[in-house]
Amino acid sequence: MIIPIKGYITSDDSAPIYRDWLGMTVTSPSDIVQSLPNDGSDVVLEIASDGGEVDPATEVCNALRDYKGNVTAKIVSNAYSAATIVAMGADKVQMAPGAKMMIHRASSDASGNSHEMDAASGMLQTTDSAIASLYSAKTGKPADDFLALMDKETWLDADQAVELGLADEKLDFDTPIVNAVGPIISHQAVQRIKNLKDENKKLRSQLPKQNDLLNKKLAIFYEKKEVQ
CATH class of the missing domain: 3.90.226.10 (2-enoyl-CoA Hydratase; Chain A, domain 1)
Known part of the structure; x- marks a missing residue:
């Protein structure tokens, strides 16, 4: 092998x-x-x-x-x-x-x-x-x-x-x-990229919650139960 x-x-x-x-x-x-x-x-x-x-x-x-x-x-x-x-x-x-x-x-x-x-x-x-x-x-x-x-x-x-x-x-x-x-890329640079990757993942995970909250606010504004 x-x-x-x-x-x-x-x-x-x-x-x-x-x-x-x-x-x-x-x-x-x-x-x-x-x-x-x-x-x-x-x-x-x-x-x-x-x-x-x-x-x-x-x-x-x-x-x-x-x-x-x-x-x-x-x-x-x-x-x-x-x-x-x-x-x-x-x-x-x-x-x-x-x-x-x-x-x-x-x-x-x-x-x-x-x-x-x-x-x-x-x-x-x-x-x-x-x-x-x-x-x-x-x-x-x-x-x-x-x-x-x-x-x-x-x-x-x-x-x-x-x-x-x-x-x-x-x-x-x-x-x-x-x-x-x-x-050779320094460990600090690699760590910064790791942090950015983790932050990006965290932000992506929060998007559904933020969109849901926005939809609820728009629903109240338009007097609707849900906004698509």
């Missing part, structure tokens, strides 16, 4: 906002988990993703690790940032010629006072260590080696990824190259 992992990786809650309101291609944990066969048969992930949010990517990674069947991650074009976390959940990672990986330090859109920024920094350092540990578990190399590579934002072609151990093999067929890192 082939399961595509395309576009931005985000949470189940945020996925509808990106899809329905922004028209973006995204992947969320439920997209993957609900696609896993019940019979434990082999699964191939076709990855073409610029990355996304760390927690949903880690959730997918762990779900793949828990899956009873064999999982192959096939990077058909690109696996950047959080998409590499997803790939680490597979039993085997393959890369097509021309495909690329990119690993770097985690980032956030945190703001606030000095204490809040210190807390955000601590969270990011812990996140970086957790990601490096996933790379270390895959390759058998020290996590510090990957922290150093993440520090300088490291881009890897198929041969380099195989040499480093993040990929197991390079495929022997040509595949189209996609190398476009799109802009």
